Amino acid sequence: MEDRFIRRLFAASFLLMALMLFWQTLPWIEELIVARQAQPRPVTPRGDLSEEEKATIELFERTKDSVVFIATTQAVIDPWSRNIYNIPKGTGSGFVWDRAGHIVTNYHVIAGASEARVRLSDGRDYHAVLIGASPRHDLAVLRINVPVRRPQPVMIGTSHDLKVGQKTFAIGNPFGLDWTLTTGIVSALDRSMTERNGAVIRQLIQTDAAINPGNSGGPLLDSAGRLIGVNTAIFSPSGAYAGIGFAIPVDTVNRIVPQLIAKGKYLEPSLGIETDDRINRLARARLGFDGVMILRTIPGSSAEKAGLRGITLYPDGSFDPGDIIVTIDRVPVHSKREIDEILEKHDVGDRVTVEISRNGRLLKKELILEPAQE
Template sequence: MSLRRIVSLLWLAVVLLLLLVLWRGTPFWLGAPSPDAKPRPVTARGDLAADEKATIEIFEKSRDSVVFISTRATVMDLYTRNVFTVPRGTGSGFIWDDKGHVITNFHVIEGASEATVRLADGRSFRAALVGASPPHDIAVLRIGVAFKRPPPVPIGTSHDLKVGQKVFAIGNPFGLDWTLTTGIVSALDRALPTEDGRTIDHLIQTDAAINPGNSGGPLLDSAGRLIGINTAIYSPSGASAGIGFAVPVDTVNRVVPHLIAKGRYIRPALGIEVDEMLNARLTRLLGVEGVVILRVLPDSSAAQAGLKGATLGPDGSLVPGDIILAVNSRPVRSVAELFSRLDDFQVGDQVTLRLLRGSRQLEVAVTLMPGA
């Protein structure tokens, strides 16, 4: 092959390579602009579906009643000894009444030295803590709203909820304010252990997306009524996995008036001493399911009803007295379950205990007294 032919082939290869680079780098290089280009015509949508209209109406009516809560904690610099506050976290809440009371979860404000409540219209207020009930994960704050007070959330009921009902959650997940998620009631009467060893009972389980920051916000039914307080999620990743929990409104409506009136919730009690760990060991040894009464407090409701506590045998062993098997025919298998059963009542209510005394069972009526 001649040198001239080789040079021609090389130049042809270079030209082809340049064309390939241009084609791959600018795939539309052969296109030409169209000066008469116009937006495409919009296709008419028509009316929204009935369920869409209902969802929009629920959100628009409830939005102003939901608040954004941010908290700060007091810390001390170990070197300078200066005391200052730092951001602690955010959560949600809702307006309870026309006196400025705001309901949220206890864990939203736990450990905080101050809290700020921001309304949907942008106004912010420094909040005061009125009262809290850690066992129910409920806290009541108060803000001074002098004018244009947001409406309270309408109150519904939770004892008649059915699995499959539609629910709507409004809150501030990850600080993204006034977010609406929807779902259904997935299950009822769930119990959830907390990090400090407590158990929150009677929870509503829902698949409405609930994420960090939703805590304290309202869970609503299809009529826009409050049926629960969004309180927790179950998720290995910390984000919504379709399992969320809410404190039922029947509990909220029972506990909140106590917190507003007295600053704390006084739980109904029998007037006995029990111990969770010791009870588990004793019932296992005795082969029964129930709660062993260790001691009956003097002048208590239990003492007046004739309940008997455990005693010490001649050899120093513990001799059981009465073992509580049920409250109003509902079985009791642990100390936590006993407290949960009693929490369904109020101070002054009378309950019937089914007891195991020795080898026989008996029923005793006890009037509930204020707990410690």
């Protein structure tokens, strides 16, 4: 009787252990069965792309061939052998300006370089020649000789009529990742930025389209695929994208680039006078006038020929303030910076009307803008 009970107990224990083992291996068996029967899942149809997506894709495909990759090298001297070597300096972006092979980019992309090469979107690579540059505007023009299948120049737009909130599209080569498209909006207008060389670039477009190192010199486009700016800088504590990028407005580019192509440099327009904001502030506080005091007229200049007068100093320390510029083309001015901003929209040879205050009387003089003395 006792043996039978033990046998039954042993059988029950064995059965329980077998059930437990089976229960533990059941998921593995199920997975094995499922794995043997696994098939690709059916694809859910996406449907048509949105109209906005279609427009963005079409804009990129239509414009990317007008964007170029720029690689620069720098000549260094081995102090031991005195041999000269070209080492990689950096990369940047640019775009095709015309059928003659002119390429527009930022000045800082090619500054200090001994050689630049331009690569087109189809992989063709060319040696580039520097045609002209304006460090003040951070613009440079290169030229490549493309004998056949010349790339299409970018379409030119306008920037004076931009509105905050308009869509923007940037194409460039951030961190050497070529032909990258980013999108955003016009975040702000009329920003100013001081370059390392001390030059102040004004009327910049601010955008949140992602701009990173390597995007410099690339085009900023509107939703019609037209150039509205040249990507030039970012504001970032880390040096990478932080949501604030700046572009040189196309109205400035379209005025400066033809001069760089024709003359190799930018001729800054001038009234032919000298002013100083610090002296002007002191004189305004003392005399209470509203405008910009002319310190002197440059001999032979249009200002001198028009009879404008600078200050006259007397031996006793007193002075005659001479002429005070009140407006230029009906725009009030209160500082040299404001005068520069007005002249920035003109070219050498343009005529401007200057309203001056002389001994309490308002006079109007017409001046022809001349190249600023270097």
